[in-house]
Amino acid sequence: xxxxxxxxxxxxxxxxxxxxxxxxxxxxxxxxxxxxxxxxxxxxxxxxxxxxxxxxxxxxxxxxxxxxxxxxxxxxxxxxxxxxxxxxxxxxxxxxxxxxxxxxxxxxxxxxxxxxxxxxxxxxxxxxxxxxxxxxxxxxxxxxxxxxxxxxxxxxxxxxxxxxxxxxxxxxxxxxx
Numbered sequence: 001x002x003x004x005x006x007x008x009x010x011x012x013x014x015x016x017x018x019x020x021x022x023x024x025x026x027x028x029x030x031x032x033x034x035x036x037x038x039x040x041x042x043x044x045x046x047x048x049x050x051x052x053x054x055x056x057x058x059x060x061x062x063x064x065x066x067x068x069x070x071x072x073x074x075x076x077x078x079x080x081x082x083x084x085x086x087x088x089x090x091x092x093x094x095x096x097x098x099x100x101x102x103x104x105x106x107x108x109x110x111x112x113x114x115x116x117x118x119x120x121x122x123x124x125x126x127x128x129x130x131x132x133x134x135x136x137x138x139x140x141x142x143x144x145x146x147x148x149x150x151x152x153x154x155x156x157x158x159x160x161x162x163x164x165x166x167x168x169x170x171x172x173x174x175x176x177x
Contacts, residue, residue: 003064004016004017004018004066004067005017005018005021005028005029005064005065005066005067006028006029006064006065007021007026007027007028007029008027008028009026013029015067022052022102022106022107022108023105023106023107024107025099025107025109026109027109027110027111028064028109028110028111029064029071029110029111029112029113030065030110030113031062031063031064031065031071031074031075031112031113031114031115032062032112032113032114032115032157032161033059033060033061033062033075033078033079033090033114033115033116034059034060034093034114034115034116034117034169034170035060035061035079035085035116035117035118035119036116036117036118036119037118037119037120037121037123037137039140039141040137040138040139040140041060041137041138041139041140042060042083042125042135042137043058043060043135043138043143043158044058044059044060044061044083044131044134045057045058045132045133045134045135046058046131046132046133047130047131047132047133048133049130051104051106052102052103052104052106052108053102053103055133056153056154057153057154057155057158058158059157059161060079060083061075061079061082061083063078063082071113071115072090072092072113072115075090075113075115076090079117081131082127082128082131082132083125083126083128083132083135084124084125084126084127084128085119085123085124085125088117088118088119088123089118090115090117091115091117092114092115093115093116093170094112094114094168094169095111095112095113095114096111096112096114096164096165096168097109097110097111098110098112098157098164100157100160101156102156108157110157112157114161114165114168114169116169116170140166140170143162144162144166147162
């Protein structure tokens with residue numbers, strides 16, 4: 001199935017095949033979701049079959065909206081498709097842009113709408129094995145420490161979010177000691 005995502009070509013938002021957007025390093029739309037449970041965040045380890053950054057740990061959900069799909073609809077859809085998570089209320093936290101080499105000659109140049117959602121203690125999580133090989137809850141403080149200790153285990157975008165956008169995404173508590 002060909003997935004067409006919104007990317008800018010010569011300043012015009014255009015439907016572009018997802019892999020082509022990454023090969024060409026085109027600036028394109030994306031979403032990222034952080035599901036929280038108090039001070040803990042749900043992170044996922046990307047499936048080994050993913051065409052970039054397989055086996056690396058990322059935020060709860062990160063993807064691209066389909067052409068014509070709004071970001072909140074995309075975030076809700078992909079939480080369900082990747083992790084079987086439904087029924088959470090999303091809060092828009094940030095609009096940011098980054099560019100990162102994700103290996104294999106691929107570039108993520110994303111304009112990202114970032115959402116958080118608060119989860120109940122008993123939130124069922126059912127990872128789709130084609131997308132996710134593992135999940136775990138970790139405190140934000142411990143996640144930041146793990147990224148510092150073993151940066152190669154994490155996706156470039158998660159490292160960028162934590163280093164440059166933690167306050168906007170998680171609020172003042174993200175910077176508290």
